[in-house]
Amino acid sequence: MFSTSTLLKRCAMAAIVVASTAFAASGDASGPAPAFTLTNLSGQPSGLSAYKGQVVMVNFWATWCGPCQQEMPLLDQMYKKYKPAGFTLIGVNVDKEAPAVKELLTRKPVSFPVLLDPANQVSKAYHVDEMPSSVIIDRKGQIRYIHRGYKPGDENDYQDRIRQLIRE
Amino acid sequence: MRRRPILLIATLSGALLLCSACSIQPWVKPYERDRLADPIMAWDRDAISNAYMDHIRESREGSRGATGGAGGGCGCN
């Protein structure tokens, strides 16, 4: 019979193989982007329809999510860079309460629109299964790419996709 | 007596890990993890202090092992 340590090592190896294949990676997606209307921090409503004809990236984030905070400044830079070419970034915040969001954005402001989704309706509609998630939508309102999670370097990925869609 | 618990850990982990390939939809969505991401919900908010208390206890008690915790948090990646 196997020694206990061999058995454990084999189980551990099986674990790595199986579990790494079960991870949902970022990738191409399709289908129309669900419409939504949410309010911003000032209470004014806004939604996807306000940006018809533009390439839109909807970024789902939260104040309690570390990687979300990490990518915010990079998203801001990207927004400023590509806005003149017909690109918009909408930050959809999923926090249950607004005060924390207001406090964070006062300390670390961003120039792209931030809308609040405390009831998580939009997150559900977009099947958000990872935090943060970025959904890139083309000029015709079709979802083209979903990026799950954030690791430094991912912003290059975003920029490639955005440039591609701007050119269409 | 020694083999049984080890085989139990191995089998249980093996079963769980194989099952991860099955698509079980998470019932707590990533955007619902605000409370779990709160530092007060961490198993080891101060790991050094917890390790030190375990050290104190194990130097005075006959028990050892199985302390600590993993997982939880924001589930971000």
Next chain:
Amino acid sequence: MAHRHILARAAVIAALLLIRSTIADVLPDNRADVFYSKYSGGGMDITGYSATARAKITENFAVEANYFIDKVSGASVDVLSQASVIKDERRQKSGTLEYLHDKTTYTASYMSSVERDYISETASFSLSQSMFGDLTTVTLGFARTGNTVGENNGTANKPDVAWLGHALTRAYSGGVSQIITKNFIAGVNLQVITDAGYLANPYREIRYLDTTKTIGYTLASQVYPDTHTSTAVQVQAKYYLPYRAAVTGLYRYYTDTWGVVGNTYELDYTHPIRNQWIFEGRVRYYKQSAATFYSDLFPFAFSQNFTARDQNLAALDNTTIGAKVTYAFLPDGWKVFKRGTVTADVSRIRFNYRDFRDIKDFGVAQGFTPGTEPLYQFDATVYQLYLSMYF
């Protein structure tokens, strides 16, 4: 003379605790801690100082290093011969590497603990896997420790160490942590530890009835088995209370081949105030049965194959009440620091022995025949103070 090995042995065991603070999705923040601790009780004072730092080298790779010094002074109740005040020092260093790939965190660490009469080294490896939409985390771990045990027959200032033997310990652990609702997380850990070699504490001795002696008994060396295997299972749960607080409960069952059965129950309550204060209170109760070869007083010499009178193997229970306060003096960071906190933690532990008697302070001279001395009990206080900087 008796307490030196306590520190080392406990530290070794602490190094085997593999299931500790892994969150298998993103490596924890960079952090540096400076830590001071004091244990005072049972005639002993142990002061500890440590410095720890952890940093991410890349997003997927982190290292952690720790240096810890323990200084003991005092004489405990089981110093049976010369009750001289002892002083000793233990130095411990450890290093850990963590690697995150997708949903798996791999951790490897090494620890070395050195004191004049005890040297210990531990190498450990663990793997933590996040699955089912990050609701479940499975951890597996293995650690191997080699100890060299000696006895100092000299004094603190003029040591004379005789090396008595080696011991090898292997620990296997597994754990599952499961998010049950958005307010509730639970987990179960299992750890099997097996040691072989020289397992006794050379400073502790047994006593057996001896009517030829004035005090009524004679001291003799302990004789321990050269193998020991233990199994511990712990179940724990944490619940988020709606007004923002957390309550944690845990239960651990321990059993080993030496006949010790231990039950641990603990309840914690954590209460934060906005972003600046966290208050925590804890209550813990522990009860264990004695090892089969333990006795406070043996009937005669060589009455059993294995004999022990080590307090740790006695039938005992202890109750702990603790409180901890964390204050964030830099709640939102400053320059390169994301956050800075200072924490004070005090625990008070009452130890009660059901079959270990205080023979240091009580004996024939005070009117107690062997075996009728009062059962030992004492209180200990543990203080911890630490500064944590997150960056």
